[in-house]
Amino acid sequence: VITEERVDFACFGGDVSIMASEGDLALIRSRFESWHRMLTRFDPASELCLLNASRARHVRVSPTMAAFVGAAIDAAHRTDGLVDPTLAPEIERAGYRTDLGEPLDLVTSLVLAPERGPARSHPDRRWLDLSVDRYTVTRPPGVELDSGGIAKGLFADLAAGLLSGSGSFAVDCAGDVAIGGSDELTRPVLVDDPFGGEPLHEFEIRQGGVATSGIGRRSWIGPDGLPAHHLLDPSTGRPAYTGVVQATALAPTAAEAEVLAKAALLSGDEHWLAHGGVLVFDDGSHAVIASR
Amino acid sequence: MNESISRRRRRAQLIRGRVVAGAVALFVAVFGGITAQLASGHDPALAKSKSKSTTTSTAKSTTNTLAPVTTKQS
Numbered sequence: 001v002i003t004e005e006r007v008d009f010a011c012f013g014g015d016v017s018i019m020a021s022e023g024d025l026a027l028i029r030s031r032f033e034s035w036h037r038m039l040t041r042f043d044p045a046s047e048l049c050l051l052n053a054s055r056a057r058h059v060r061v062s063p064t065m066a067a068f069v070g071a072a073i074d075a076a077h078r079t080d081g082l083v084d085p086t087l088a089p090e091i092e093r094a095g096y097r098t099d100l101g102e103p104l105d106l107v108t109s110l111v112l113a114p115e116r117g118p119a120r121s122h123p124d125r126r127w128l129d130l131s132v133d134r135y136t137v138t139r140p141p142g143v144e145l146d147s148g149g150i151a152k153g154l155f156a157d158l159a160a161g162l163l164s165g166s167g168s169f170a171v172d173c174a175g176d177v178a179i180g181g182s183d184e185l186t187r188p189v190l191v192d193d194p195f196g197g198e199p200l201h202e203f204e205i206r207q208g209g210v211a212t213s214g215i216g217r218r219s220w221i222g223p224d225g226l227p228a229h230h231l232l233d234p235s236t237g238r239p240a241y242t243g244v245v246q247a248t249a250l251a252p253t254a255a256e257a258e259v260l261a262k263a264a265l266l267s268g269d270e271h272w273l274a275h276g277g278v279l280v281f282d283d284g285s286h287a288v289i290a291s292r
Numbered sequence: 293m294n295e296s297i298s299r300r301r302r303r304a305q306l307i308r309g310r311v312v313a314g315a316v317a318l319f320v321a322v323f324g325g326i327t328a329q330l331a332s333g334h335d336p337a338l339a340k341s342k343s344k345s346t347t348t349s350t351a352k353s354t355t356n357t358l359a360p361v362t363t364k365q366s
Contacts, residue, residue, distance in 0.1 A: 003354040014366030019359055152366070168358055174366035185358050192364030199362065214365035248363055 002185070004168060011036050012152055013099055013218070014174030018159065021167040021181065028159050032173070035155050038064060039147040041088065042098055051137065052088060052144040059137045064158075069132040071154045072145060075259040076130075079272075081121030081234060083262050086130065088144035090237035095222045096230055106194055106216040106245065109227035110282050119233035119240040119266035148230075152176040153211055153258030160254070171254075176211040178254040191278045194246045200286050201248075201278050209254030213261040214246035214280070215239070231265060242268035246280040249273050250291065 007025040008017045011032050018025050038047045047065050061069070072085035130139045153176040160178035163169040168181035179187050186206045190199035194216040203210065215229040222228035222239070233240040242265065249260035249272065257275075264272040270279055276291035353359060 001354055002358060003352065004359065006351045006353065006359070012366070017361070019361075170358075170361045172361050172363070175364055177361050177363050179361070187358040188360035190360055190362040192362050194365060202360075210361075210363045212363040212365055217365035246365060 002168065012155075012174045014152075015172075016174060017172040018163075018169070020163050020169035021183070023163045023166045023169065028162055028171075031159065031162070032155060035064060035151070035158075038062065039068060039151050041092075041146060048145065048147060055141045057138060057141060061132075061135055061137050063135060066132050066135045066137065067158075068147065068151055068154055069130070069137050069145065071255050072150050073127065073130055073132065075150050075255075075262075076127035078259055079263045081125050081127055082119060082266050083150070083259050084122055084127055084234040085145050085148065085150060086122075086126040086143050087232050087234060087237065088146040090232055091146055091230060093223075093237065094228050094230075094232065094239060095220055096218070096228075103217050104219040104221065104227055106219075109215075109219055109229075110241075110245070112227050113239075113241045114226065116241050116243045116268075116282070118242050118268050120235040122234040122237075149176065149211070149213060149258045149262060150255065153209065153253070153255035156209065156254035173254070175213075176209070176254045176258050178209050179205045180207045191248050192246075194280055195284050200280065201288050203250065203276070205250070208275075209251045209257040210248065211251075211254055211257035211261045212246060212248040213258065213265050215241070215265070216245060231262065233266065240266050242266060243282050244268045244279050245282055247273070247277065248279075249277040250275040 004019045004021050005025055006019045007029055009029055016032055018028055040046045041048060043049060047062060051059055051061060075083040076085060126143050129143060152173045156171045156173040156176045156178040159171040160180055166181055167183040168185050170187055171178045184206055186204040189203040189205050189210050191201045193200050194214050215231055218230040220228055228239045231240050232238060244265050247261045247264040249257045249264060251257035251260055260272045264270060270289050273289040274292050277289045278286055280286045
């Protein structure tokens with residue numbers, strides 16, 4: 001018999017759920033809320049906004065911000081800039097300047113979306129000028145960071161660290177999930193159907209991360225009157241339509257899974273899902289990718 | 293005259309005694325109640341205040357298998 005406590009709350013523009021057999025879930029919830037306040041783009045007083053606004057080349061930051069910047073740099077290097085954390089100005093130009101309301105209907109936005117093609121790195125490779133040394137971030141003034149999904153994966157992992165003494169736990173940070181526990185029990189993980197159908201697949205995970213990235217949830221009509229979403233092609237600064245509407249990746253950590261899912265979606269290429277995953281395509285079909 | 297004063301004094305003493313006894317009984321009752329509440333582990337100063345929230349829920353579940361998680365876009 002397994003007894004777990006569960007807490008659900010809104011955070012990071014989505015839903016956070018924490019389940020654990022032991023641990024102070026109220027404390028972890030307060031940490032999430034603190035991390036959210038630190039990294040939101042929509043509060044000029046947040047640490048992220050202050051960092052982006054700073055004209056200094058070297059900026060002293062909090063340990064959590066340093067961890068985020070480190071994860072963001074790692075994501076860019078691992079994907080050769082496909083997952084680019086320096087696209088904050090582009091995402092604002094695309095129309096994502098505040099918390100979004102109801103998303104566009106996915107089928108309608110796919111009908112109206114431009115021609116499909118894989119995303120590519122930004123030619124300037126601005127992320128190469130980004131570094132963090134302990135608690136000091138260095139970047140050319142004007143290079144602005146977007147927390148994006150990387151923060152969600154990172155925070156799922158940080159919360160998992162706080163629950164490491166628990167027999168079982170799952171932290172779902174708005175789609176980025178960290179699973180584990182000293183009892184080494186397997187937990188079912190269902191992959192949601194972005195078109196509203198039954199779950200597409202079920203994984204059994206004992207320890208590790210799962211993340212889902214997609215173009216259906218954070219979507220809107222852009223300034224050009226075309227459908228838009230939050231996953232940008234770094235080479236154009238415009239929403240990427242690659243033929244993949246949702247990618248789910250498995251990985252040792254939630255942060256790593258987030259990077260792999262996003263890279264798979266932006267490239268339209270399953271080779272990023274080396275630990276396994278699921279791709280959902282424009283026509284509603286899906287493919288389960290086995291780990292290699 | 294003296295008898296009248298003496299009677300008044302006795303009456304005043306009787307009333308004073310009743311007031312003191314009542315105050316002592318009230319004191320014992322109130323603090324006895326608080327002591328009993330604290331002893332039972334329900335310190336009102338440590339009680340969590342209830343707050344309304346539309347976005348938060350907590351629950352405890354007991355099952356034979358771990359509850360599933362759904363990974364989805366957000």
